[in-house]
Amino acid sequence: MTLSAPIAEPGAGIGYRARPSLRSRIAGGRAGPVLVVLVAVLVLWYAGAVLLNWPTESARLARGNPEVSPAEILTATLSAQRPVLPAPHQIAVEIWNTTVKVSPTAPRSLVYHAGVTLGPTLLGFALGTLLGVALAVGIIHSRTLDKSLMPWVITSQTIPILAIAPMVIVVLNSVGISGLVPKAIISTYLSFFPVTVGMVKGLRSPDAMHLDLMRTYNASGRQTLAKLRAPASLPFLFASMKVAVAAALVGAIVGELPTGAQAGLGARLLAGSYYGQTIQIWSALVAASAMAGVLVWLVGLAETTARRRAGARA
Amino acid sequence: MSAVASPTLRGGPAAPLSILASAAVALGGAALALALLGGGRGSVDLFFWAVVLAFWLGAWRLTSGIAALSPKGAAARRMADLAVPVLFGLTCIVLWELVVRGLDVPIVLLPSPSQIAARIAASTGILWADFRQTYLKAVLAGWALGCGLGFLAGVAVDRSPFLKRGLLPVGNLVSALPVIGIAPIMVMWFGFDWPSKAAVVVVMTFFPMLVNTVAGLEAAGAMERDLMRTYAASPSQTLLKLKLPAAMPFLFNALKINSTLALIGAIVAEFFGTPIVGMGFRISAEIGRLNTDMVWAEIAVAALAGSLSYGLLALLERAATFWHPSTRAGRA
Structure with missing residues (x-):
């Protein structure tokens, strides 16, 4: 799932007159619009929670008291025990209760569960990145590998690799390997394809002119790789690492x-889906999303650091 | 030296001969090894592994020999480009078969390709029912609905630069999230049957389509847009005659990404509860009974379905974006 489509620069303001009013300054940045969208999502969520929980909650309250007022039902829809759609503040409270209020090692703690998932994610991501880079270097240097392996790497992107996950887990379990390693293998498997494809593109990205220059210097293949191809491939590496780390998390989950x-x-x-604990499902989802966001952000941070040290401008 | 920079090897008069020789070695090795396997357990000895090694080396020489050829005609070149990966795939399958049967790997760990093929042939009925449930119902419905909604939302958002700036970062963020986790919620909302899987697929495919539509509608150049303005074209005319055609590569990119995502979403959603039919259900049920050959059969069907739909979309893309530089370069 390489998201290789370039995202157009937001606000390519062709044909718009410059008019620096307060409104345009708010609308012109990125924080303002994003904030508005997020608030809209929140409002829609609350509306959805009321609408979706209304039938079950009104039926539940009407059983005890036939003349229940709409206001009572309204508050009940936002504080139901097992809501169809929990309100955002219920999820926030659940997350607060399971992170801050319990010790991080307790089995109720979301921090503990996130840690259990984080281990294989990071291990799989590291292995997948190494494997992907190694494979890309091989593909770059061998015409046979390029012509025979590359079509399969691309084909493998079109098949639902995740379907293999249960088999890997169960088969490795049956030979006595359990815990962190099988999950890490799935994460490795999911994260190495984007890195391979991105790095092949990246290692081939130097100009023909620069490659010719290396040839006039009589540089060996290894020198060309270290001094020209590797630095040129950095942006590609980090772009594909961002995809890979998200894929690794999905694999671990x-x-x-x-x-x-x-x-x-x-x-x-x-467990939440077995016992109908919707709030637990949503809080796990939010935790997973937050983790994905932080991991992608960390890769982005590493990118800025690496590119600055490599001498890129800004 | 790199494949790009180095001058390609010319297939001199010696090259076809050596290719023929390695083809003979590979074919003979494979046939001999399979014949040895037929002779029962006792026949797997050092000689057998030597034959396997000979087959491997022959196949490798054959593949690299064809890869090094650079035929003159366009048709011949396309044949060579097709032959190399096919040969590589065949080599892997034959090696898999030989090693699994030679080492007598238990079927629970890894079934051999012939066992998987036999299982596929023996259970076409079940496979078809699963395929219909998962692919024809959940995947197609969800994919069409998700892509359609994403496209419409993208077109609507395109009219407002404010929304565009607000939605694009959010859409990009959602693309990185483990959206697959909503599967248990959708199963609760829409029940065990295929609509819940289609709903997961809709959510998974919506955002890639939205982001790509918005990016694609911006892809038309400033010059062309100015030209439309000088023609006094209305926004809908500009959309139909300029922006949509220019967005086609982006739209097809999203359609292709989504075809894979949809299959993954539907299969994983079935891990959370299904009626007793469907590819994801079959995978999780049969692996519980350690019937790995059935699991591999389902995976083979899923892989085939995924690649074929991707290939079909790629063909459609070629037909729809014949004017685009990347397509023209591919044809040259």
Whole structure:
């Protein structure tokens, strides 16, 4: 799932007259519009929570008291025990209760479950990146590998690799390997394809002119790789690493599903769906999303640092 | 030296001969090794592994020999480009078969390709029912709905620069999230049957389509847009005659990404509860009984479905974006 489409520069303001009013300054930045969209999502969410929970809650309240007022139902829809759609503040309270209020090692703690999922994610991501880069270097240097392996790497992107996850877990379990390693293998598998494809593109990105210059210097293949191809491929590497780290997290979460794992964000999702604990599902989802966001942000941070040290401008 | 920079090897008179020789070695090695396997357990000895090694080396020489050729005609070149990956894939499958049967790997760990093929042939009925449930119902409905909604939302957002600036970062963020996690919620909302899987697919495919539509509608050049303005074209005319055609590469990119995402979403959503049919259900049920050959059969069907739909979309893209430089370069 390489998101290789370039995202057009926001606000390419062709044909718009410059008029620096307060409104245009708010609308011109990025924080303002994003904030408005987020607030709209929140409002829609509350409306959805009221609408979706209304039938069940009004039926529940009407059983005890036939003349229940709409205001009572309204408050009940936003504080139901097992809502169809929990209100955002219920999820926030649940997250607060399961992170700050319990010790991080308790089995109720979301921090503990996130940690269980984070381990295989990071291990798989590291292995996948190394494997992807190694494979890309091989593909660059061998015409046979390029012509024979590359079509398969691309084809492999079109097949639902995640379907293999349960088999990897169960088969490795049956030979006595369990815990962190099988999940990390799935994460590796998911994260190495984007890195391979991105790095092949990146290592080939130097100009023909620069490659010719290396040839006039009589540089060896290894020197060309270290001094020209590797630096040129940095932006590609980090772009594909961002995709890869998100894929690794998905792999680790899905890897927890088939064996009925006791711990981890995927296990929380599964347990929540078994017992109808919607708030628990949503809080696990929010935790997973936050983790994905932080991981992608960290890769972005590493990118800025690496590019600055490599001498890129700004 | 790199494949790009170095001058390609010319296939001199010696090259076809060596290719023929390695083809003979590979074919003979494969046939001999399979014949040895037929002789029962006792026949797997050092000689067998030597034959396997000979097959591997022959196949490798053959593949690299064809890869090094650079035929003159366009048709011949396309044939060579097709032959190399196909040969590589065949080599992998034959090696898989030989190693699994030679080492007597238990079927639970890794079934051999012939066992998987036999299982596919023996259970076409089940596979078809699963395919219909998961692919024809959940994936197609969800994919069409998700892409359609994403496209419409993208066109609507395109009219407002404010919304565009607000929605694009959010859409990009959502693309990185583990959206697959909404599967248990959708199963609760829409029940066990295929609509819940289609709903997961809709959510998964919506945002890539939205982001790509918005990016694609911006892809038309400033010059062309100015030209439309000098023609006094209305916004809808500009959209139909300029922006949509220019957005086609982006739209097809999203359609292709989404075809893979949709299959993954539907299969994983079935891990959370299904009626007793469907590819994801079959995978999780059969792996519980350690019937790995059935799991591999389902994976083969899923892989085939995924690649074929991707290929079909790629063909459609070629037909729709024949004018685009990247397509023209591919044809040259």
